[in-house]
Amino acid sequence: MAAPMQHEDLLKLKSFIEFVDANPTVLNMPQLQFVKDFVEKFGGKVPAGDFKMPDAAAGGKCPFGGDAGGKGKKPAEASESLSDDSQDEESLSEPESEVELDMEGVIEADNEPPQPMGDSAKAPTEEEADQAGDLRGQAAAAYGEQKFEEAITLYTKAIELNPGNALFHAKRGQAFLKLKKPNACIRDCDKALELNCDSAAAYKFRGRAHRLLGDFAEAAKDLRQACKLDFDEEADEWLREVTPNAKKIEQHRVKQERRQAERKVKERQRAQRRARKEQAKQSANSTGSGAGGAGGFPGGFPGGFPGGFPGAGAGGGGMPGGVDMADLMGLMKDPEVAAAMQDILANPANISKYVSNPKIFNLIKKFVPGGDIGAAFGQAEPPKAGPESGPEPKATKDSADFVDDGLD
Template identity: 55%
Template sequence: MACPIDPAELKKLKIFVDLCAAQPQLLNLPQLSFFKSFIEKLGGKVPEGQPEFGGAQPKPEEAKKEQEKEPEEKKEESDPESDVELDMEGCVEPDNEPEQPMGDASKEPSEDDIDKANELRSKAAAAYSEQNFEDAVKLFTEAIELNPRSALYHAKRGQAYLKLSKPNACIRDCTRALEINPDSATAYKFRGRANRLLGKWEEAAKDLRQACKLDYDEEADEWLKEVTPNAKKIEQHKLKMERRRQEKELRERQERVRKAQEANRKAAEEKARGDGGDGDDGDDFFSGAGGGAGAEDILNAFKDPEVAAALQDIMANPSNIGKYQNNPKVMNLVTKIASQTSQAGGFPGFGGAPGGAGGFPGGFPGAGGFPGAGAGAGGFPGFGGAPTGGPKTTDDLD
């Protein structure tokens, strides 16, 4: 018994079946609900979900690898700065005593005050040389109260505090000395040493470098060499952490872009599916696939959201093809499908319209219904065989 269906129609049906075999989820589209019901009545089962037109999805193995990478990245990013191995030998516990008297910064010392302060300074230096550091601190304090504008008095008292293992007190005095005289090499030297005793390696290296720059001193240079290894380790660690931070920001920015692109792609697909109309209209993107274009070509076309949306627009209203005359991606595919369907029934959705609506130069062949369905019925997937250029009137379809 001969098949009652035209060979050209069978060829299109085969294209449609190939599409469904490649992506069974196509049958979940509202336009194909009638065909899904038919399959389920015969005992078949259609997989859940919607078809993907956005390109290749990552393989399960690749997705698993990506998931495994994330914990590693988080682990790396959580490295604390304390992981840097530093030589803390020679460091002391910080002193937390009340601040020492700094004198009245607004006081204008008289000549008599200056003379008395110089005498006290000499006594303080003598006490220091005799290692009477407590006495030296007291004498320098008296000198500072008489002449609080002397950077040297503050720096020297800071030196005495170092001998008493009071690095914080030394730092306060040296900082005050630098406020009075920013070029005090002595203040930088002793503040650098105090920072070293507290384990503040970067601050120590910075102060000691500045001290040697202002007035080279062998002792300051030795102290600088002592703190440099730890200071470099911390500097390299911070550079590493900064690089990781920047890499993390880049990954997050790329992920935001990827998600935005994915959202746009899905929105375009949803719009394309929504614009496809009801399954009975005969204008969805499956009808009239054409013998030559093939399932693979159609799937590839739908990997580009722009092309997919354009095809849906054209299939919903063939006269819209004029909007895409200057879009080579869309027109190349339309031309290819048109050249193939010219032998098998016309471009989808172009049949039955008065005046041969189609908008493409020369007109597309009119799309009839499934055999026996009548002119312009637009059944599934059916295309008639009207001559190229489209019918002049609806009467020509008879």
């Protein structure tokens, strides 16, 4: 059943109670008189004395995550952190519901020493096999007379003569069931299935033993296999008896697996969210510290270009030529522009490399007083594109440039 409070409110209440437990005199403060009245109403007693904030150096803690020195999270930060993770924490901390099972018929487990299993490697002689068969007949007769201890003794002798017979183990396990010894039965049935994995009797009796121990899911699994190998009315009846509890357990396991998968997804999402917040915080810090440095160039562009880029420092009032700092920062994210600027800052004469690159050249002109790059760097500006001129007109006899060489 969920608490009638929000998860974040419960966390605050828990923090407050822990603080009061360590500093009970805080309840003597007038603002907390209603809490003091509540404590005394139920027989509690608040120590007399004035409350004094614990020393921060001694590890004193204030409620709601602060500290005595007032160095706790800012309210906005705490609220933001809580709002981000409280929902995930609430879902992850919800207690898993318990399965309500019908435990009628469940008995206390037996803890006797293991019974003899014989030597599985022994190959019985024909005479030993016959003797074991006779002993099995006597054991079955004793079982029919409800002499279960005697039946177990006779089956044990038969097993010692012919330990490789799976049915001997299964039938002895059946006798152990009658004596309310399910663990002994399970050991015999395990051995029988080791010798013969298709022994329906072993699955049947082991399933019943699991049921007596309250292991309903295992019981249903074994009894289903027994009915599949060799249908038996008694095994089917036992299966129908354990099926309701088995289904509850199986559904609960599916729910647990789904919750575990959801928990992993939410934990991964929370880690990603925190990583994004940290990255955004670092980016904001980087942007703030780099605002006066124009995209990573130390000090902006001081002295790197002729004119010194007045006003380009961290506290500058503006850029020359009406350049907008935001636009400049955007341009500096262009790898080509950034590389060119680094090259020119290292050696201003390298501007000649970029005379034919309008994107770089026009950007540089904005930072040169008067835009006269030729005067500033000793370089000629790129030729301006003019109207296209056709081929020079051919001289004619009437033109002033015509000279008659007399060769006509």
